[in-house]
Amino acid sequence: MNKQITRLALTGVGLIVALVVATTYWQAWAAGDLADRQDNQIQRVAQFTIDRGEIRGDGIVWATNREEKKSGRTFYFREYPQRGLAAHVVGYSTQERFRTGLERSMNDYLTGQNANLSTVLETFVDKAKGATIKGNALRLTLVPRAQRAAQNALGRRCGAVVALEPQTGKVLAMYSSPTYNPNLVEENFDQVTGVGADCRRPDALLNRATAGLYAPGSTFKVVTAAAAIDSGRFTPDSEFVDPGYCEVYGKRVNNYDTSRPFGRLDLHTALVNSVNSVFCNIGKELGARFLVDYMKRFGFYELPPLETPADERAPSGLYKADKLFDPAQDTDVDPGRFAFGQERLLVTPLQMAMVAATIANDGVVMKPQVIDRIVAPDGSIIVRSKPERLDRAIKVETARAVGAMMQDAVEEGTGTAARIGGITVAGKTGTAETGIAGLNTTWFISYAGKNRPQVAIAAVVEQQNSTGGQTAAPVAREVLQALLGSTANS
């Protein structure tokens, strides 16, 4: 019988070896995936015993900790002194509802689990001593008074504002309306989901600035104009005739106001006055695929880079059946309507702010960054963000030509509501139809500064019954004024 017993013994030992292998799998191989799962309650509770890093910036505390002793353990619960002021960027860290925003994407840093050598050593020593592990703190680039200006300007309306520093990509303002109070998420989640606002789906938790997809309307003409001039086939002086409409595939596409056709005009004037028929003809001439190529240079068709979680951002571009659509042939899309920002085109405010910033930055796209630096518990800086160049979208001359058109649009065209005394403001309005009569998505993208462009901005307001010039431009102006420190009125 000994032969059988030996085999059975090998089977018995083999079963236990299999258990060692399985344990190793869960504790070494799959541990990271398990820790990242949203429903991992143990991970969430365990992380409350870590003295989580604070989130601050520009003299303000965005997120801090409240220490509480319960059944012999010290827990560090999150508190958000600014409540809803930057809730979509900062996010929340809770036990029941997991985490969002930077609280989620930067969790490793905030809990001292990042792989930087100094943090690893410090955490190891703390663990061995049985001391509380301290996380690293974040310093944000957000400017609180700009956030407040955006909050006040939008009021109960739904929409979003994104302001960037064109030369560095620093996010100066990022506000989504309606907002919510992150302090209520843990225990009064109903109050968060129940936030009301003047639009059909308020959904306060959605970060409209990075994940809200809207038809860009005429603001997209900036991209079309840039592509047209950059191609060398058009100049600001190229002549067109505007009959008040444009024909695509035998169908008429009207201007915003068909009663006053412009007749003969140049490209510069067309952008200043936002004449659809001109851009429609440019689109037909350039073709859809050519336009898509230029969009990609501005960052469309990719997740806009930012430190917030990837699934809280959305790529901009043509959409078909809820999916990004990259046309294989020119005839797949209507190039005329595409060129002035209709035709299944959906964009985020962050992407449009990047477009404005690129024009302001002589054609170079900078990576948007909302974290300025990451600071260790002892005050030393672990990571300092450096301006990062993503791409040259257009030539310097193209950027300057388009910028001049945008300046005139604010001086004498559709965007006069954004004028600020003593400051040069360039901008483009947008009024996109939503398919429901009388309810438009209104836009204003702009950049401004005293001597050189200092801020680029995109503002969107949902479900308005007037134009971007009347609704979004004043919102953008409030935020620009807060950032440029000017009290002058237009």
Place this chain on the structure above:
Amino acid sequence: MSLRNRELLNLIAVGLLTAIGFASVYIARSEPSELNAGSLTYAGIFLALYLAAHLVVRYAVPYADPVLLPLAALLSAIGVTLIYRLEPDDAFRQSLWIVIGVGLFALTLLVLRRDFRVLEQYKYLFGITAIALMMLPALPGLGQTINGARLWVKVGSFQFQPGELAKIFLIVFLAGYLRDKRETLAQGRLKDFGPLLLIWGAAMLVLVQTNDLGSALLQFGIFLAMLYVATGRAAYALTGLALFVAGAAFVYRYVSHVQDRVTIWLTPWTDEPVFCAQTGELALRQDCGSFQLVKSLYSIGNGGFAGTGLGKGTFTTTAGDPIIPYLNTDFIYSAIAQELGLVGAAGLLLVFMLFVARGFRIALLADDGFSKLLAAGLTFGFALQTFIIVGGVLRVIPLTGITLPFVSYGGSSVVANFILLALLLLVSNRANVQAGRGRA
């Protein structure tokens, strides 16, 4: 050094480990950190208990294996330490059960010390008792359904799992029966398989009655292993396994509880809400049927390589509510894996592996068929039980609630395993005496 002195040294090492374990749990639990004499007293009493057991072993089975008793002591010490850390009240009760277990261990040794092979004469009595014990939970008014499985018997406030004892009785019966019939069985005549098919039927019946795949798998696995050892025919074991799978598949189709277990095992996480039988509403499966398994995996994952440290693991919410149910019975392994990490969990499994290796060594050294079958059956049963519960917790196989030998909280399990240990030592003692290895 004599076998018994080696055992004594091993036991003292285990005693020290226990003291360290209790002290660290105590330090982690109390604030400010200070070492209380209470935790050391605990360890002292623990050591004294095993020293008493050691003395009985010296008297009754002086030539038995010197490693098994210290290993069992270590496992039960790890168990009590963890239970003390999780539920201090349960630790006291578990300690009492260990005292009773050691008492029965001593009693078994003393009663059977002259020749344990008298058991062989009563094999049918053991077989019938085993089946009766397995059926006990099915009796109305007596059986208890806990966590979906009908494995418990309750008399007054006293509740126990008869399956644990039935397992040992079944092994004794099989060892006797198979030794008797092994030649005829090996010839493969169909009529000799009558009693064996009966056992297969009984296992299936138990499965249906108790709704518990784990116990059925354990009992049937032991049966197949012993059949293989006795006849040397791998084909029998494979046919038996096929029959079991077929039977289980049949049960799977008709018993929703078993179906749920398998579904949970295959897809514990869903992205979309699915129907939740507990609430009757739509929910993600990880929030519903599979929450025990999923939370246990999170606990294991949270341990990582080195663990959180004894007493520093997370098992409750910040409000103090338990996150993982049945933590000190079915899921004690996930608690150990979190606090002691991969290092500690692998170390624990190593202890189990050593126990299994020593057990099979005894089976190899034994010089008669009954002893060989008995030792091999008991050891394989021990290994398979460990595999079924830990494998279930680790999602290697569908999760079923049985105990981790010597470690889990539970009286019936502790008592049954101490009897198992006594039987192994009896076989070992006799084998060493027969081979003249007594003075080695």
